[in-house]
Amino acid sequence: xxxxxxxxxxxxxxxxxxxxxxxxxxxxxxxxxxxxxxxxxxxxxxxxxxxxxxxxxxxxxxxxxxxxxxxxxxxxxxxxxxxxxxxxxxxxxxxxxxxxxxxxxxxxxxxxxxxxxxxxxxxxxxxxxxxxxxxxxxxxxxxxxxxxxxxxxxxxxxxxxxxxxxxxxxxxxxxxxxxxxxxxxxxxxxxxxxxxxxxxxxxxxxxxxxxxxxxxxxxxxxxxxxxxxxxxxxxxxxxxxxxxxxxxxxxxxxxxxxxxxxxxxxxxxxxxxxxxxxxxxxxxxxxxxxxxxxxxxxxxxxxxxxxxxxxxxxxxxx
Amino acid sequence: xxxxxxxxxxxxxxxxxxxxxxxxxxxxxxxxxxxxxxxxxxxxxxxxxxxxxxxxxxxxxxxxxxxxxxxxxxxxxxxxxxxxxxxxxxxxxxxxxxxxxxxxxxxxxxxxxxxxxxxxxxxxxxxxxxxxxxxxxxxxxxxxxxxxxxxxxxxxxxxxxxxxxxxxxxxxxxxxxxxxxxxxxxxxxxxxxxxxxxxxxxxxxxxxxxxxxxxxxxxxxxxxxxxxxxxxxxxxxxxxxxxxxxxxxxxxxxxxxxxxxxxxxxxxxxxxx
Numbered sequence: 231x232x233x234x235x236x237x238x239x240x241x242x243x244x245x246x247x248x249x250x251x252x253x254x255x256x257x258x259x260x261x262x263x264x265x266x267x268x269x270x271x272x273x274x275x276x277x278x279x280x281x282x283x284x285x286x287x288x289x290x291x292x293x294x295x296x297x298x299x300x301x302x303x304x305x306x307x308x309x310x311x312x313x314x315x316x317x318x319x320x321x322x323x324x325x326x327x328x329x330x331x332x333x334x335x336x337x338x339x340x341x342x343x344x345x346x347x348x349x350x351x352x353x354x355x356x357x358x359x360x361x362x363x364x365x366x367x368x369x370x371x372x373x374x375x376x377x378x379x380x381x382x383x384x385x386x387x388x389x390x391x392x393x394x395x396x397x398x399x400x401x402x403x404x405x406x407x408x409x410x411x412x413x414x415x416x417x418x419x420x421x422x423x424x425x426x427x428x429x430x431x432x433x434x435x436x437x438x439x440x441x442x443x444x445x446x447x448x449x450x451x452x453x454x455x456x457x458x459x460x461x462x463x464x465x466x467x468x469x470x471x472x473x474x475x476x477x478x479x480x481x482x483x484x485x486x487x488x489x490x491x492x493x494x495x496x497x498x499x500x501x502x503x504x505x506x507x508x509x510x511x512x513x514x515x516x517x518x519x520x521x522x523x524x525x526x527x528x529x530x531x532x533x534x535x536x537x538x539x540x541x542x543x544x545x546x547x548x
Numbered sequence: 549x550x551x552x553x554x555x556x557x558x559x560x561x562x563x564x565x566x567x568x569x570x571x572x573x574x575x576x577x578x579x580x581x582x583x584x585x586x587x588x589x590x591x592x593x594x595x596x597x598x599x600x601x602x603x604x605x606x607x608x609x610x611x612x613x614x615x616x617x618x619x620x621x622x623x624x625x626x627x628x629x630x631x632x633x634x635x636x637x638x639x640x641x642x643x644x645x646x647x648x649x650x651x652x653x654x655x656x657x658x659x660x661x662x663x664x665x666x667x668x669x670x671x672x673x674x675x676x677x678x679x680x681x682x683x684x685x686x687x688x689x690x691x692x693x694x695x696x697x698x699x700x701x702x703x704x705x706x707x708x709x710x711x712x713x714x715x716x717x718x719x720x721x722x723x724x725x726x727x728x729x730x731x732x733x734x735x736x737x738x739x740x741x742x743x744x745x746x747x748x749x750x751x752x753x754x755x756x757x758x759x760x761x762x763x764x765x766x767x768x769x770x771x772x773x774x775x776x777x778x779x780x781x782x783x784x785x786x787x788x789x790x791x792x793x794x795x796x797x798x799x800x801x802x803x804x805x806x807x808x809x810x811x812x813x814x815x816x817x818x819x820x821x
Contacts, residue, residue, distance in 0.1 A: 261676070282676065283676070285672065285707070286706075287703060288699075288702065288703070288706070290696075290699035290702065290703065292661075292662075292665070292695070292696040292699055293665040293668075293696055293699035293700045293702075293703050294665075295665070296662050296663075296664070296665020296666045296668070296669060296696070296700065297665050297666070297668050297669035297672065297700075297703060298669060299655065299665075299666045299669060300605075300655070300665065300666040300667060300668060300669020300670035300671070300672070300673060300683075301669040301670070301672060301673045301676075302669075303596060303597065303598065303603075303654055303655060303666070303669075303670055303673070304597055304598060304599070304669075304670050304673025304674060304676075304677065304679075305597050305599070305673065305677070306673050306676065308669075323659050324662060324665075324696075326659075327656055327657070327658070327659045327662060328655070328656070328662055328665075328666060331645075331647070331656050332646055332655055332656040332666075333646055333647065334655075
């Protein structure tokens with residue numbers, strides 16, 4: 231199996247911070263807004279480099295969304311940043327009217343997504359954001375898997391004309407994708423090729439999927455590992471082709487079942503290539519306090535659970 | 549012109565058999581003055597970015613009957629198109645849409661309390677671009693029960709958006725009744741002053757008072773403060789049986805009521821925009 235090396239653990243939110251700075255250097259229309267979470271969103275470097283283009287909104291996320299829409303109307307490329315829950319569920323109607331329906335070129339930077347936010351607990355951990363954002367017509371939904379990919383995804387979001395949701399996290403996780411690989415919105419990345427099962431993962435679960443694939447290989451099961459860095463629009467051809475080849479699918483995500491990547495993949499396959507699908511996700515639950523790794527294990531979203539699900543999917547093949 | 553706009557409003561909602569005439573009638577005078585005497589705008593070269601021109605965002609999105617009537621009379625689109633209001637396929641959606649290609653519309657609105665934020669963002673965008681033009685925004689007094697209005701109010705002061713001129717149609721009515729009986733909003737002038745805005749109160753049906761208010765508001769450029777003009781007005785103003793009540797917020801006059809209303813507004817034949 232193809233070997234991936236962790237070049238040193240880094241948080242994906244720092245990838246966003248670096249990508250935002252680079253996007254700001256590349257295009258003076260880029261502006262950044264936050265609701266009292268400049269440090270958490272790693273916007274400090276952008277704010278220091280471009281003080282006029284950094285806009286503090288205070289703890290008033292609804293207004294931040296509207297202000298970003300107004301800036302976008304005048305031609306700016308605004309990134310709004312907060313914790314995932316507070317830039318999705320808290321402001322859903324604002325995103326719907328001002329950004330999605332209003333078709334404004336706003337980029338929603340969503341940090342501390344999922345349960346790996348950790349110790350703050352369920353009020354701050356959203357496991358529903360992908361579902362909410364997928365449901366908005368025209369919204370692009372990105373969920374990069376490591377630091378390097380988050381840098382590139384942020385740059386791609388800035389270049390794209392239209393609303394983009396970009397989801398990333400708080401904990402330090404393995405950094406293993408090439409630093410210079412350009413991010414193509416809407417394109418899945420095949421990280422490993424195998425004939426027996428397709429492991430389709432997004433965000434933090436991609437590294438877990440690679441670990442699971444290694445464990446499976448030791449027991450003779452060869453896995454396709456597909457990084458879905460763009461959840462919407464989904465790379466349908468890549469998913470269908472892999473399912474057609476392997477005949478068994480696992481979808482892993484740090485998100486609840488309802489409305490997540492698993493449902494997106496299984497509805498696609500139901501229509502185009504009926505295939506047994508197993509799901510590795512948070513189910514239908516709220517999070518709770520704990521360390522990120524303890525929570526991922528407890529909620530069943532780690533390499534061990536992915537490998538188990540893969541064996542089950544393989545056993546369901548006719 | 550404002551009387552003509554009122555006739556347009558009534559014909560528009562009656563042809564659609566749907567819409568919000570009450571607040572449209574109360575804001576008809578000052579929106580007419582805004583578009584015909586105050587705003588720097590050019591319908592022929594209009595683009596959504598608003599570059600080099602003044603901008604207007606309707607936060608109280610249900611006031612489309614007056615908004616579309618004013619835009620049509622100002623030359624943004626043909627008058628006859630008012631007859632398509634709220635019909636399937638129309639550019640004149642029930643609430644403003646940017647998706648149908650209707651010139652003059654800068655932002656979608658309808659879900660209340662959001663337009664002032666967008667206007668503040670646009671004002672900030674103009675400042676970043678060194679564009680000296682203004683951004684106007686109209687809110688309802690009932691709409692100002694939304695918390696986001698006050699978030700935007702704080703934001704505009706903190707960022708010293710003196711190129712932002714907001715207006716409130718202070719007609720004292722909302723869907724369920726008089727504003728003070730629904731939510732106890734209190735003294736809007738005192739509230740906006742305490743928020744740090746320049747506040748101007750004017751008679752929303754007296755053309756001189758309206759003109760004076762806009763002149764004072766424009767003089768705020770350079771003050772470092774946003775301006776709020778509170779237009780005292782009557783819902784349904786201009787037609788005696790529609791005035792001063794919340795009952796015409798979202799109701800449509802019957803044919804005989806339309807005829808009577810048009811008679812009061814100068815007896816133009818029915819159906820003639």
